[in-house]
Amino acid sequence: xxxxxxxxxxxxxxxxxxxxxxxxxxxxxxxxxxxxxxxxxxxxxxxxxxxxxxxxxxxxxxxxxxxxxxxxxxxxxxxxxxxxxxxxxxxxxxxxxxxxxxxxxxxxxxxxxxxxxxxxxxxxxxxxxxxxxxxxxxxxxxxxxxxxxxxxxxxxxxxxxxxxxxxxxxxxxxxxxxxxxxxxxxxxxxxxxxxxxxxxxxxxxxxxxxxxxxxxxxxxxxxxxxxxxxxxxxxxxxxxxxxxxxxxxxxxxxxxxxxxxxxxxxxxxxxxxxxxxxxxxxxxxxxxxxx
Amino acid sequence: xxxxxxxxxxxxxxxxxxxxxxxxxxxxxxxxxxxxxxxxxxxxxxxxxxxxxxxxxxxxxxxxxxxxxxxxxxxxxxxxxxxxxxxxxxxxxxxxxxxxxxxxxxxxxxxxxxxxxxxxxxxxxxxxxxxxxxxxxxxxxxxxxxxxxxxxxxxxxxxxxxxxxxxxxxxxxxxxxxxxxxxxxxxxxxxxxxxxxxxxxxxxxxxxxxxxxxxxxxxxxxxxxxxxxxxxxxxxxxxxxxxxxxxxxxxxxxxxxxxxxxxxxxxxxxxxxxxxxxxxxxxxxxxxxxxxxxxxxxxxxxxxxxxxxxxxxxxxxxxxxxxxxxxxxxxxxxxxxxxxxxxxxxxxxxxxxxxxxxxxxxxxxxxxxxxxxxxxxxxxxxxxxxxxxxxxxxxxxxxxxxxxxxxxxxxxxxxxxxxxxxxxxxxx
Numbered sequence: 001x002x003x004x005x006x007x008x009x010x011x012x013x014x015x016x017x018x019x020x021x022x023x024x025x026x027x028x029x030x031x032x033x034x035x036x037x038x039x040x041x042x043x044x045x046x047x048x049x050x051x052x053x054x055x056x057x058x059x060x061x062x063x064x065x066x067x068x069x070x071x072x073x074x075x076x077x078x079x080x081x082x083x084x085x086x087x088x089x090x091x092x093x094x095x096x097x098x099x100x101x102x103x104x105x106x107x108x109x110x111x112x113x114x115x116x117x118x119x120x121x122x123x124x125x126x127x128x129x130x131x132x133x134x135x136x137x138x139x140x141x142x143x144x145x146x147x148x149x150x151x152x153x154x155x156x157x158x159x160x161x162x163x164x165x166x167x168x169x170x171x172x173x174x175x176x177x178x179x180x181x182x183x184x185x186x187x188x189x190x191x192x193x194x195x196x197x198x199x200x201x202x203x204x205x206x207x208x209x210x211x212x213x214x215x216x217x218x219x220x221x222x223x224x225x226x227x228x229x230x231x232x233x234x235x236x237x238x239x240x241x242x243x244x245x246x247x248x249x250x251x252x253x254x255x256x257x258x259x260x261x262x263x264x265x266x267x268x269x270x271x272x273x274x275x276x277x278x279x280x281x282x283x284x285x286x287x288x289x290x291x
Numbered sequence: 292x293x294x295x296x297x298x299x300x301x302x303x304x305x306x307x308x309x310x311x312x313x314x315x316x317x318x319x320x321x322x323x324x325x326x327x328x329x330x331x332x333x334x335x336x337x338x339x340x341x342x343x344x345x346x347x348x349x350x351x352x353x354x355x356x357x358x359x360x361x362x363x364x365x366x367x368x369x370x371x372x373x374x375x376x377x378x379x380x381x382x383x384x385x386x387x388x389x390x391x392x393x394x395x396x397x398x399x400x401x402x403x404x405x406x407x408x409x410x411x412x413x414x415x416x417x418x419x420x421x422x423x424x425x426x427x428x429x430x431x432x433x434x435x436x437x438x439x440x441x442x443x444x445x446x447x448x449x450x451x452x453x454x455x456x457x458x459x460x461x462x463x464x465x466x467x468x469x470x471x472x473x474x475x476x477x478x479x480x481x482x483x484x485x486x487x488x489x490x491x492x493x494x495x496x497x498x499x500x501x502x503x504x505x506x507x508x509x510x511x512x513x514x515x516x517x518x519x520x521x522x523x524x525x526x527x528x529x530x531x532x533x534x535x536x537x538x539x540x541x542x543x544x545x546x547x548x549x550x551x552x553x554x555x556x557x558x559x560x561x562x563x564x565x566x567x568x569x570x571x572x573x574x575x576x577x578x579x580x581x582x583x584x585x586x587x588x589x590x591x592x593x594x595x596x597x598x599x600x601x602x603x604x605x606x607x608x609x610x611x612x613x614x615x616x617x618x619x620x621x622x623x624x625x626x627x628x629x630x631x632x633x634x635x636x637x638x639x640x641x642x643x644x645x646x647x648x649x650x651x652x653x654x655x656x657x658x659x660x661x662x663x664x665x666x667x668x669x670x671x672x673x674x675x676x677x678x679x680x681x682x683x684x685x686x687x688x689x690x691x692x693x694x695x696x697x698x699x700x701x702x703x704x705x706x707x708x709x710x711x712x713x714x715x716x717x718x719x
Contacts, residue, residue, distance in 0.1 A: 001544050008536040055540075104360070113364035115557045117591045124567040124595060124719075139568040142536075212533055213557050213591060217360050221531050256537035261528045262500070264537075 004136055005253045011138070013249020014146035015211060017242045019204035020226045020233075021153055022197030028173040028194040028236025032082075032089050035096040038223030039103035040198055044070065044205020045214050046111055052118050052209075059118050059206045066206065067199040073199030078191040100219060107216035117213035121167055145207040152203050157194070157238055169193055173236050232272050234285020243283055247271075292546045330405065331675065350393040351386075351656055353378075353646075354419035356409030358426055358436065361401025362530060365556055365584070366635040367426045370448055371396055373639025374423065376620050377647075378426060380613075387647055388654065395419060399430065406430045410437040420656050423642050424463075426635060428452035428502040430436075435463045444661040445647050448638035451500035453509075456682040462658075464665050464679050466641040466672070467604045468687035472506035474602035477691035477703045478577050479514035481600075482549065485714060491548030491574050495524035497538055497562060498553025508553045523547050534641050539565030546571065552578040560591040567595065567719055574715035577601060583634050589697065595692040598716030605637040605674045606701065612671040613644065630698065637673055644672045 023037045047066045047193055056067070077099065080233040085091045125140040160166035171179035172189045180186050208214070233240030248268055255264040275282060338374075355374060358367035372411050378392045386392055395417055399406035406425055413419050414437070421437055424431050424447020431450025438445035439462045446464045451471025455463065469476075482491060494515055498508045505527070512522060523545045526538060539562070548697050550573045559581025566573075576596075581588055581618065584599035589596055605611075607618050607629040617640050621632045648670045653660050669678040691703035693712050702712040 001540060005537050005540050008540065012534060012536065108360065108364075113360070113368045115365060115560070115591075116586045116587070116650040117560060119591055119593055123593075124564070126568055126570065128570070137568065137570055213560050215364065215557075217362070217364055220361075221533065252534065257541055261526055261532065261538050265529065265531070272650075 003131075003134060004259065005257050006250055007136060007138065008142065009250040009253030010246050011146040011249070012211070012253070013246035014149045015142070015204065015207045016225075016229060017245035018149035018152055018200060018207060018221075018251055019247060020095060020229045020241050021156060021238055022200035022204075023232065024230040024236055024238060024241040025169075025200075025225055025226040026155075026197040027194055027230065029169060030082075030092070030190055032092045033096070033227065034194075034197070035093060035223060036099035037096075037098040037104060037197075037201055038219030038221075038226060039107075040070065040201045041205045041222060041226075042214050042216065042219045043103055043107060045209035045212075046107060046116070046205075047202070048206040048209040049116050049118050052120070058120060059210050060144060063148075063152075063206045070198040070202035071195040073075075073193045073196035077198075079191065082194070083187065083190065084100045085101040100223075104216045104219065111216065113217070114213050115213045115215045116157040116209075117211045120210065123210070136218065141210045145211060148203070148207060152200065153238065153242060159196075160238065165189075165192065185221035228268065228272055230282075232275055232282055234282030237282065237284040240282055240284030293468035296417050300511055308590070332707075345354050346566060348390045350391040351388075351421065352393050352395060352396045352419040353421045353423060354397075354410070354412065354413030354416070354417060356397045356399045356406045357421045358401035358406075358428075358430060359396075359398035362555070363401045363426050363430070365587075366449065366580075366633070367401070369633035369635035370426045370639040372621065372625055372633075373448070373636035374643060376617060377643030378634065379624065379639045380616065380620050381643070383446060387650055388656065393599065399425065401430070403430060403433050407432050407437055410434045414438070414441045414443060421646065421661075423639075423646065423659070424448060424450060428455050428506070431455055431463075432458075432502065435460055438462055442662075443658045444646075444649075444665060446642045446665070448642045450503075451684075452506040454502055454506075456684050457537065460682070461666075463683040464645065465683055465685050466645050466674075466677060467638055468674050468677070468685055468689055470506075470684045471503050472510040474507045474579060474689050475511035475514060477602055477689055478511060478551075479518060479602060481691055481703045482515065482520070482575070483518050489714070491520060493523045493545075493547040494519050494551060495526075495542050495545065495547040496522065496551045496553065497524070497526050497528070497535075497542065498551075499532075499555060499558055500527050500528055501530060501553070501555065504553030504555070504579050508551065511551055511577075520549070527553075528553075528558075535561045535563065535565035536568060538562070539569040539571060542566065543569035543571035548574045550576045552576075552581075554581050556577045556581045556584055556587065562591060563595065563599075563719065572718050576716055576719075582699060583692060585698060586631055592719075595719040597696075597719070598713045599694045599719075600702075600712075601692050601699075602689040603634060603699075603701075604689055605641075606692070606699075607632050607691075609673065611673045611675055614673040617673055641672045641674050641677070645670045645677060668671060 019041055023034060026034050036065045045064055048059040048062045051062040053084055082092055085095055122140045127138045129136055168184045168189050176186060232239055233244030237241055251268055252264050255267040330626040357371050358493050374394055378394050381387055382391050389463055397409050399409050422443050424445055425434055426449045435445045439460050445462050446466055448466055451465050453472055496508050498504045524542055552559055559578040574599055577600040582599050583603045618629050618632050649661055649664045650656050652668055653664045669676050690701050690707050691698040693702045699711045701707055
């Protein structure tokens with residue numbers, strides 16, 4: 001049974017990774033926590049839900065529509081709102097809170113408070129197989145979500161490591177001043193990163209809509225979980241976010257079985273606490289340079 | 292997780308609340324059918340405008356703080372609609388005691404402290420004539436204390452947990468057929484009616500940590516165990532829980548014959564999907580809230596709803612006082628069809644009916660006189676005749692529903708059943 005629990009937890013963790021990767025990336029480049037990330041996640045989920053119920057588009061396919069859309073929204077929000085309030089991180093965080101509250105209001109008006117979830121033909125399909133004598137069950141939506149998340153994260157990782165844009169983003173994460181000195185257009189990198197960050201959360205939202213149910217207010221629960229994952233993984237680190245997300249998925253499920261489901265969130269925060277005490281930069285993060 | 296968030300998120304929450312409190316949209320005043328969004332100044336007492344011929348009487352102001360956002364937003368919004376339908380119908384028929392009724396409904400974001408502050412303000416600043424209750428025991432318990440302190444009658448639509456009635460309050464009246472915990476009674480009666488060789492032998496309880504659901508769970512456990520069933524699993528999860536897969540895998544491992552979910556809605560869908568994923572097929576399945584909200588429940592689960600049981604206080608086709616008019620008016624005001632009218636809206640409408648009939652009986656909206664009257668009278672409502680004992684607990688019983696095909700039908704108790712229940716439950 002523990003193996004089954006662990007397996008389900010890790011599959012869910014893969015989807016968490018996709019949900020938080022953009023948040024980590026945005027922090028890395030802009031040194032700003034985007035509180036609206038959870039609201040954008042729910043918005044992505046609603047758009048998938050809409051495309052599915054109105055046009056019959058599968059949520060995984062709907063990523064092709066909503067991710068580019070979110071990219072444009074991200075660039076727009078960064079250029080039109082965030083870059084205008086200047087360099088004070090505190091103000092930017094306040095601004096993202098305002099965006100989150102506004103989005104919640106708009107979503108509440110559009111979709112009411114009824115909880116929604118996407119039910120496809122394969123929603124309750126389960127693949128069962130046996131390893132040795134152990135029967136295992138893998139729900140198709142979680143497997144699909146896990147696979148799609150890994151694919152998208154791999155593509156993102158390649159962009160970050162193999163392209164000029166990726167080098168510019170990583171240079172900005174490591175040292176913005178030095179990056180600017182060698183000719184990186186920081187303003188453009190910031191806008192692009194915010195766009196990419198939202199595009200990934202749109203994809204995460206599409207996966208999320210298949211597995212979880214949500215309404216406009218759900219972002220409050222999820223942003224705290226998402227923030228915890230990226231702090232655990234190391235702010236700004238994509239592989240760190242992936243490892244932390246898988247770890248959270250596994251720990252959340254295992255502790256629910258070994259102890260009780262009531263204290264499983266505590267176990268996760270305990271790990272977070274220990275990491276912050278002994279390794280404040282997170283699992284794979286680098287310490288912020290003090291200039 | 293709500294109690295363990297970082298200080299940073301607490302700041303976020305406070306800011307969000309401030310934003311909501313400052314927003315002019317936070318207060319909605321309803322008179323008749325017209326819903327206008329106003330700032331807070333319009334709610335200060337205005338002298339009645341005297342015309343040259345007849346003196347118009349000031350409207351009767353009724354206040355409520357409802358969870359329109361946050362985890363109870365679904366039932367909270369339904370309750371708001373129920374109150375609005377009641378006020379609209381009443382005003383069209385000439386008002387209450389010849390005066391129009393004006394509702395002031397504010398959003399407490401499903402937060403106890405906000406709800407308490409809201410009722411304080413409604414009574415002391417807005418000086419409403421009457422107050423009506425919010426959704427669910429969690430918010431009814433603290434807010435009813437506020438009403439008691441100011442001597443206000445507190446008729447409420449959805450707080451039926453044991454703790455609602457054991458605090459010595461005499462101003463509270465629960466406008467559903469029976470105490471919340473008694474929702475489990477028709478289930479236990481039904482299980483007991485199944486022939487002994489077919490009857491479930493084991494059961495599991497998986498419940499959200501909420502005063503209402505836990506009250507039902509305690510009562511269900513007691514009744515089922517005294518009926519000879521054995522509990523094999525009992526788990527209470529935090530309200531913030533979103534992933535039920537680990538719980539479901541444990542339940543599947545023990546394979547109890549009957550599963551009882553103490554749920555609100557979102558979690559009933561989460562639990563059922565997780566049970567499907569884990570390959571758990573019980574012989575009977577019961578969830579407190581969720582199956583009784585047909586729209587979202589069916590949308591999320593499709594034909595996997597077949598055979599699922601729940602308790603209910605009201606349904607759209609019931610032949611009770613004003614029910615047809617209520618359903619028609621609801622559809623007129625909010626669209627959809629009769630099947631879309633939520634039970635929580637009906638419970639709020641019931642509150643209105645009780646208050647209205649009590650006020651008419653005594654010819655006044657004086658709260659002390661109303662409290663006295665409410666302990667004595669019997670009120671003919673859309674959930675049937677209601678009367679209250681000395682602590683405000685209603686003296687009736689719930690109905691048992693079961694999903695059959697694309698809707699739910701009443702299967703118990705015996706004298707109110709529309710169709711025979713399906714047993715064992717088909718696979719989900």
